[in-house]
Amino acid sequence: MENVRVAIWGFGAMGSGIARMILGKKGIEITGVCDMWDKLNGMSIFERLGIERGDRKDVLISNDINSVIYKGAADVAIVATDSFVPAVFPKIKFVLEQGINVITTAEEMSYPKAQHPELAAELDRIAKENGVTVLGTGINPGLMMDLLAICLSGCMIDVESVICKRVNSLSPFGPAVMKEQGIGITVDEFNKGVEDGTLAGHVGFEESAGMIAEALGWNIDKFEKQMAPIVTSVDRQAPYGFAAAGNVAGVNMTAQAYVDGEKKIDLIHPQQIEPELEGTHTGDYVVIEGTPAIHVANTPEVEGGLGTIAMCVNMIPHVINSRPGLKTMIDLPVPHAIMGDFRNYIEK
Amino acid sequence: MENVRVAIWGFGAMGSGIARMILGKKGIEITGVCDMWDKLNGMSIFERLGIERGDRKDVLISNDINSVIYKGAADVAIVATDSFVPAVFPKIKFVLEQGINVITTAEEMSYPKAQHPELAAELDRIAKENGVTVLGTGINPGLMMDLLAICLSGCMIDVESVICKRVNSLSPFGPAVMKEQGIGITVDEFNKGVEDGTLAGHVGFEESAGMIAEALGWNIDKFEKQMAPIVTSVDRQAPYGFAAAGNVAGVNMTAQAYVDGEKKIDLIHPQQIEPELEGTHTGDYVVIEGTPAIHVANTPEVEGGLGTIAMCVNMIPHVINSRPGLKTMIDLPVPHAIMGDFRNYIEK
16 A cells, blocks of 8 residues: 655745654655745755655655645645635645645634634535545644543533633744744833734634534634733743843733623633743643533643644544545544554545 | 434433433433333333423333334434443344444443454444444543543654553442442452452453554553552441441552553553542543653543543434444544534534
């Protein structure tokens, strides 16, 4: 049986991490990589990743998507280029139209119905027309602030409310994330950035809440989201970011979803560099009030980058085996690590 | 659209709890109940449960399975009569042959391939032949010592080992469980009971290990299981059991699964009455070593009875929607609580 064949669109931190993970696995191979950064064009992925090629066929990074994605090029393409549905939509459409399944890191694609119901319906239609599947996943949205709570609610007779809290460190991330999250800027600059939309903070609350509500059978009738600066009282130095005392070391993102006027879903997600310097310990927490209640803590947090990379790769067999269409994490079997041969997971 | 229709076989603690849960939900109804206890024959389930019937049709408990399970009688039957595959096999076979889906609390049915591969293959064949699905589930096996770890491993690049620990209290259980688990007997009686097989302890370790191993792609080449008495140093009184100081207050069950000679799965499950009397706090724990590591604690434990009841009812739509055959929790979408109308979950 042939290896599972994966194309990768976008070779930044996520795309290259996904490639590195795939190269360490059995029964799966990379057929092509597209990235628009000129510096990478024509470069071997093995050179870029600093991994011995051995007797594997070389894969050169290309800035021409037509040389990477075409009918029969791969079983699945990982699209790791964008966060928002409107931006990633034409890329996913193109891949689906070549009859290739899609897994994307785009946060809004984890539950695109939440903010883009028409584009979601269109992707579902295109996927079905081409007999393939599209899934958005990652650590969050995708697992820690939605699917984990959903899965745990399976042992509950009644649910009153769901609280998901993810306290994480931004220290492992690179300069792009430092800039996006406003690390080191003043509070005034932060407030201005929130106002003019240049500071996005965490993307995915609408999607996490939407996924939880659909699973549990709730209709959200009000959704609110807040974004506040985490002002540090000590200097904090991370590898790619610095926040002086009095400036912004991170973002405290919060959101609430209401059902019949009652707060049912509470999402709390403070992200910052070097949280330990002020006594904050990282972790993922799920509290579900109801019968019986759930009080789960995962400490320390699962590192976001590694978690998203693993979720994308580990979902490959489920996506290949799925009935065609737009799917979310609640439509497919539970995710799991894959230590064996990927080919053993593919249904005949 | 018609309600989802459920028949229940076995009206003990699990079957009656499942009925109670269903009666509190929307878009789902009980079509019939079979139990072999003469005292219940002809009794209304509403009387037995102490629930107002309201304008619902009455359901009388019958000791004749043919009056409860026949072609068209229900969409799914819950079989809550046995723990072991050989005992429950003929019952499940009978239900499947009437073209009715099955969900069973039988612990060994959560992953019947582990100890009864031939009967599992036979059930798969019968289910497919009749276009229906069979699933075994519960709190454990079914979630806390298998599916939860499997789901969390989805964000991992590599897994070195899995440790699932469930520290629970037997105090909420009735006289049958007190007897099965040897509550109050002497250590000598305990050792004799283990030797002659009259004390079973927890049923499901082989199944939990098998499910984890299949998900992760491991082949178990050695499996070991131990059963030790939890000897109390103080008198412990539970509603249906008593252990005097020096006697048995519970069972410490442990098991290990080896892959290529290395211990990969570690299952630890001490069950006892009134654990707090000697400073033991209940909880469900999952530790997965690897990249990134997982350290999850759910404290206190999810109560086993409630958890099993909820898992069985919450999986009903997934089982109805499934492709035919014998399924396990890793084949179907994630479990979740259902607060809305059950009919909304059924695919057309």
